[in-house]
Amino acid sequence: MKAKTLTKDKVNIITLGCSKNLVDSEVLSGQLRANNIDVLHENKRLDHNIVVVNTCGFIDKAKEESINTILEQVDLKKRGKLDKVYVTGCLSERYRGDLESEIPEVDAWFGTMELPLMLKKFEADYKSELLGERFLSTPQHYAYLKISEGCNRTCSFCAIPLMRGTHVSRPLEDLVKEAESLVRRGVKEIMLIAQELTYYGLDLYKKRSLATLLEKLSNVEGLEWIRLHYAYPNKFPLEVLDVMRERKNICNYLDMPLQHASNNMLKAMKRQSTRQEMEELIATIREKNPGICLRTTLITGFPGETLEDVEELKDFLIRTRFDRVGIFQYSHEENTSAYSLSDNIPAEEKQRRAQEIMEVQQEISLEKNMEKVGKTFRVLIDKKEAGRYLGRTEFDSVEVDNEVIIHSTKKLTIGEFVNVKITKAYDYDLEGEVV
Structure with a gap:
């Protein structure tokens, strides 16, 4: 175990599985921040000393990913890169007894409805007045x-x-x-x-x-x-x-x-x-x-x-x-x-x-998608990648559905709506230009 060098704890939350898990992580983040604890989501810099893995236990592939992620964090702890590893979420709820004996290096396991109990590990109080207050890990829009x-x-x-x-x-x-x-x-x-x-x-x-x-x-x-x-x-x-x-x-x-x-x-x-x-x-x-x-x-x-x-x-x-x-x-x-x-x-x-x-x-x-070529749709700009903008129509949800690849000579603002005329169609994506 490494000697404590940080003057203040910094927590990294890793979220696996569905959007419902993501909301749980955001609520946890909001509670920790309200207790004046630094918290990040999916932090890659490794400048944190505590990790919370929010697991998925839905199907075999999800369970395997969750266990591998826990083991990766335990390995960082063994190498002195982390002080504490906590695990919560569906896998922990379902298999806690088995996991506690198989991965004893984890400092504590929590079920899906044990947020107040988890906060006690941080000497933090559950603040019921924070109804709906979350630290968003999604883009702001x-x-x-x-x-x-x-x-x-x-x-x-x-x-x-x-x-x-x-x-x-x-x-x-x-x-x-x-x-x-x-x-x-x-x-x-x-x-x-x-x-x-x-x-x-x-x-x-x-x-x-x-x-x-x-x-x-x-x-x-x-x-x-x-x-x-x-x-x-x-x-x-x-x-x-x-x-x-x-x-x-x-x-x-x-x-x-x-x-x-x-x-x-x-x-x-x-x-x-x-x-x-x-x-x-x-x-x-x-x-x-x-x-x-x-x-x-x-x-x-x-x-x-x-x-x-x-x-x-x-x-x-x-x-x-x-x-x-x-x-x-x-x-x-x-x-x-x-x-x-x-x-x-x-x-x-x-x-x-x-x-x-x-x-x-x-x-x-x-x-x-071919039926949409030549038509104009209201599109929400999600991000800019490789010099092009990516957005969605009202008929497309985040990550699981089509994206609209947008060409524009003018700078567009992430999180804003623009009208886009569709010029090309692919199996699962559309392409168009701002009008």
Whole structure:
């Protein structure tokens, strides 16, 4: 252990996994700063003496990345580069007992809901008055807004309820105050996230209240874009579409993970929807909100998936023509109900099926992007790279969707909106010039 040379602790937070984890790290950062503790996010300079690794435990690849990151930080500690290594997040919540014995060099392990306990390690107080106050690790012009925690669904493949517990909605008033605070700090786009957006409010208000929340958020002055992620198709509250259509600052965009389209697989996954029901919902959504961008995620290689199931999924994509699709390869997770099934599809075959499905979507994506050539869109400038600007339309979310490559002879401001005429289209990106 190196002798203490720093007069004051400096904490580096490393975040792995999803945007919900990122928000947790931002909240931790805000609490530490309020206690006058220096904190950084993803600091590469190694001028800190304490590390907090916020882990992901969702699927095998995520767990492997989390463990490797912990081991890297433990190695830095052994070499005298760090004083303390703390671990929190989903992997820690799920496997704490095993990890404590396997990696004893970690100074403390914390679950997903143990922020006050973690702060005690820093001799810091949990400040409840800091409602919604976070140290943003995203660019200043966009932020995630987590509207609930946990999930009440029992999807057979999913370990999220094991790590995050049951669904707990945040009060409407708190979310509006946080949105107002974010806007005052320069945020123009807020992405609503949860394990399931469409369940919001059932626990607090005894009814699905996402539409009410959207109305209140859309009234926040200065909030330009509100984007919806992770809507569940079963019992989808259709009034959400009415609010989306009526309010100009709600993006005509919906992320609705469906996971599969074969009824056999949907039943085995305990998804509570059939292919016909999903197709009818998609048709209703497009009828109510013409031009809406629909994104989904799918799973390939679930136990018992046949080649006929894969063909049915490809047919579903051809018929429904989603704008955006992401694919996960099935991961066999302990303590889920699917764990009792035989994980009988080799990893190479899971990958082959995923690639085959994405090739179908790639063609659809190119066709849909080609339809945008010659049209002008309002674009939010995200960054400048290699002498060109990169931005997004209202139909594209951060990191997972298309980017617009922008050519401009004039200097553009990051975080500002410009009108861009699309001149070229690619499979997953667009190119255009400012008009």
